[in-house]
Amino acid sequence: xxxxxxxxFLLIFAAEMGDKTQILAMAFATRFPVRKVLLGxxxxxxxxxxxxxxxxxxxxxxxxxxxxxxxxGIAFIGFALWTLxxxxxxxEDKEQRLRFGLALTVALAFFIGELGDKxxxxxxxxxxxxxxxxxxxxxxxxxxxxxxxxxxxxxxKLGDKIPETGIKILAAFVFMFxxxxxxYQTVPDRYLNVQIVIPFICILALTVILMIRxxxxxxxxxxQSALIAKSKMLHDYYLHMKEDLNNICLGLEYCTTCQGNQCxxxxxxxxxxxxxxxxxxxxxxxxxxxxxxxxxxTKEKVLDSxxxxxxxxxxxxxxxxxxxxxxxxxxxxxxxxxxxxGKFENMESYIEKVKEKDTALSEKIKSMFRMxxxxxxxxxx
Numbered sequence: 223x224x225x226x227x228x229x230x231f232l233l234i235f236a237a238e239m240g241d242k243t244q245i246l247a248m249a250f251a252t253r254f255p256v257r258k259v260l261l262g263x264x265x266x267x268x269x270x271x272x273x274x275x276x277x278x279x280x281x282x283x284x285x286x287x288x289x290x291x292x293x294x295g296i297a298f299i300g301f302a303l304w305t306l307x308x309x310x311x312x313x314e315d316k317e318q319r320l321r322f323g324l325a326l327t328v329a330l331a332f333f334i335g336e337l338g339d340k341x342x343x344x345x346x347x348x349x350x351x352x353x354x355x356x357x358x359x360x361x362x363x364x365x366x367x368x369x370x371x372x373x374x375x376x377x378x379k380l381g382d383k384i385p386e387t388g389i390k391i392l393a394a395f396v397f398m399f400x401x402x403x404x405x406y407q408t409v410p411d412r413y414l415n416v417q418i419v420i421p422f423i424c425i426l427a428l429t430v431i432l433m434i435r436x437x438x439x440x441x442x443x444x445x446q447s448a449l450i451a452k453s454k455m456l457h458d459y460y461l462h463m464k465e466d467l468n469n470i471c472l473g474l475e476y477c478t479t480c481q482g483n484q485c486x487x488x489x490x491x492x493x494x495x496x497x498x499x500x501x502x503x504x505x506x507x508x509x510x511x512x513x514x515x516x517x518x519x520t521k522e523k524v525l526d527s528x529x530x531x532x533x534x535x536x537x538x539x540x541x542x543x544x545x546x547x548x549x550x551x552x553x554x555x556x557x558x559x560x561x562x563x564g565k566f567e568n569m570e571s572y573i574e575k576v577k578e579k580d581t582a583l584s585e586k587i588k589s590m591f592r593m594x595x596x597x598x599x600x601x602x603x
Contacts, residue, residue: 230361257599262328267366298401521566
């Protein structure tokens with residue numbers, strides 16, 4: 223049973239190495255979050271190969287493969303033009319809805335793109351001779367995800383080195399190439415004539431040139447997309463927090479050995495380093511409040527870190543980043559007030575809660591937060 227799954231995995235993995243699935247995964251990864259792309263690949267592959275396993279050879283009788291390939295070609299050209307569209311500032315709640323939509327968009331691209339492709343035909347063949355078709359499905363889908371993940375890893379590395387405009391243009395040309403290739407292979411010969419092909423190519427080329435010019439104009443003006451601006455802000459915050467936490471840390475001279483996540487500062491360091499390394503962060507237990515209070519931390523440095531964290535919380539809406547920021551906030555509060563303040567709703571209510579514990583510190587936090595906000599606004603953040 224598992225031999226069939228492993229065999230299907232290895233066959234699909236080998237077949238897709240360097241194929242369009244891997245290249246498209248790389249292109250998507252330069253623009254979208256990794257988890258959304260992987261989720262989209264898995265969903266698209268599951269539906270595509272599930273269709274192959276269930277319907278088998280009957281799929282060609284439902285919809286002609288040439289028609290499906292033609293639709294895929296048009297879709298890829300649409301993705302290319304969409305990639306070249308400049309990003310616009312959007313409301314946070316709209317951005318959250320878009321994140322969910324990205325996974326479905328990627329899934330649709332891979333579902334359509336792989337219809338009638340060699341991997342789907344391979345899945346049909348393997349399922350026809352298998353006693354465990356569900357294991358074949360698991361093997362082929364996991365093989366697709368594995369090759370996509372490899373492409374994503376490469377795409378993420380390139381994304382750290384290549385300017386945003388270059389990434390957009392590269393990704394657009396990848397989509398455009400596969401789109402035009404599919405159309406050339408599937409459009410009936412009677413439509414492949416000079417009167418139709420030349421005007422189509424000219425209009426498409428003109429559209430691409432105008433969109434690229436718009437991207438270059440935006441880059442020359444120094445305008446950043448909302449995604450890039452927020453990513454930069456997060457990165458700068460974590461670098462600043464790393465420096466602050468190192469300054470707050472009492473070091474081995476006081477603690478003898480580093481207590482890691484059993485210390486408020488040590489736990490905060492773990493959160494910050496995980497964010498800088500772009501790794502998943504999970505909530506873990508920390509030391510008791512009494513242990514925090516016993517350590518002679520410099521309150522001014524702790525207060526500065528708390529205000530920086532409040533500024534971040536008041537700016538971003540990403541759940542993963544917020545979870546880490548709130549954990550750091552709670553640690554700073556425990557050092558300053560003896561216990562965490564509690565749930566954060568907005569700055570006004572937060573200041574009132576702090577005021578109940580320490581009026582002088584609440585006024586100081588309010589003043590420092592206002593000054594930091596003004597600096598950020600002048601910097602365009």
